[in-house]
Amino acid sequence: MANRGLWRAPHLPLFLLASVWAMLVPLIWLAPDLVCDPVAWHRQELISGVAGAAMGGYLLTALPHWISQSGRGDAVSDHGPLATQLLVLAWGLGRVLGAPCTPDAWALAGLCLYPVGLAAALVRPIIAARAWGRLPMALAPLLLVLIAVRLRLAADGLTAVLGIALLVALVGGRILPAFLRARAGGATTGRIRVPVAGRAADLTLALALAAHLAGLGPRLAGALMLLAALEQGLRLVGWPLAKGLRGGQSDLAVLVVAWLWLPAGLALTGMALRSDAGLPLPAALHALTMGLMGSMVLAVMARAWMRRVPGALRLGWLPGLAFALVQLAVLLRLALTDPALATLCWSSGWALASFAASAALCHPVPRPVLSARRQRGPTGAAENGPAAGIRSSR
Secondary structure (H helix, E strand, O other), X not given: OOOOOOOOOOHHHHHHHHHHHHHHHHHXXXXXXXXXXXXXXXXXXXXXXXXXXXXXXXXHHHHHHHHHHOOOHHHHOOOOHHHHHHHHHHHHHXXXXXXXXXXXXXXXXXXXXXXXXXXXXXXXXXXXXXXXXXXXXXXXXXXXXXXXXXXXXXXXXXXXXXXXXXXXXXXXXXXXXXXXXXXXXXXXXXXXXXXXXXXXXXXXXXXXXXXHHOOOOHHHHHHHHHHHHXXXXXXXXXXXXXXXXXXXXXXXXXXXXXXXXXXXXXXXXXXXXXXXXXXXXXXXXXXXXXXXXXXXXXXXXXXXXXXXXOOEEEOOHHHHHXXXXXXXXXXXXXXXXXXXXXXXXXXXXXXXHHHHHHHHHHOOOOOOOOOOOOEEOOOOOEEOOOOXXXXXXX
C-alpha cells in the first residue's frame, strides 16, 4: 500500500480537485440562484479554483526536476504529504471564503492564501538549491493574487483572462516546442531557450495587459492583442510540428490544439475590444478561458493518466473523449447565445477527466509523471522530453 493513496504525490489531489471543480462550476448556469452573483463566482472559480489547482499540481511535480538540475536534490526533502495537505486546505478555504457575498477583506484573504502558500512551497527549496533561473516560475502563482484582487474589487475579467493567457504563453511556449523537438529526435538536455520571436510575442502580450491595467483604452489593448495573436501564431513556424507529430503522437497533438486557442482567442478578443467583429466581448473571452485555459489544463493533466510506452505516451479513449467534449463546448459557446448546451458538454468532458483523475489514485505513480519514459536513440544517448526528469516528490 506504500504506493497507494491520495497524498503520495502532489499532482494526485490537485489534478483531481481541478477536474472536479471544472466539472461543477459551470453548472451554476443551470441553477443561478445558488449564489448571489453567479457571474462573478463563475469566472473567479474557473481561474482561481481550477487553474490554481492545476498550476499547483504541475509546478510541484516539476520542482524535483528543477532542483536535480542544480545538483541539490536534497533541497526538496522537506516537501511531503503534510505540505500538500496544507495547500489543499488553503485551496478549500479559498473556495469557502471567496463566495461572492463574503466581505471583501475575508474573501481576498481566502483567495490569496493558496497562491501565496504555493509560491512559498516552491521558492524555499529553489533558493536552498540556488536554482535562480527557476525563481520566476516559482513566483508565477502570485499572478493569481493580482487576478483575485482585480476580479473581486474591480470586476475586471479582462485582466484575469490576459493574465492566464500570458502564463500559458510563458510556460506552454517553452515546454511544447521542447516536447516536439524531443519526439522529433532533437537535443533534449539543458535549459529550454526561447527564440527572439517568442520573447517578442510574450512581451507584446504583457504590454497588452499593462495597457489595460494602465487604463489606456480598449482600442490600444485590442491592437496589442491582435499583434500578439499574430506573433504567437507565427511561433509555430519554428516548431518541428511535422516530425514531432508523425506516427500519431496524440499526446502532443492535444497540446498543439490547446495552444492554437492562444492566437485564436487573442485575435477574437482584440477584435471585440476594437469593435471590429460581431462577436461580443464576453463570448470572445471564452475562447481564452474555455478554449485556451481549459484545453491546456486538460492536455497537461492528462499526461499523468496516459498509457506509457518507450519514448511516447498514448492518449487513450477516456482523456481523448474528454478533450473532444471540451473543444465542442468551446465551439458551442462561441456560436450560441444560450450557454446551456455548451455547459452540459463542458461538464461531461470534465466528468470523464474526473474519473481518470480518480482512477489514478488506484495505480502506481508513473515516473516520470508528465513525460514518456526514456529510450535510447541511435547513438546510445537517452532521448527524453523536457519533463522527462519530472518525478513525483514522493
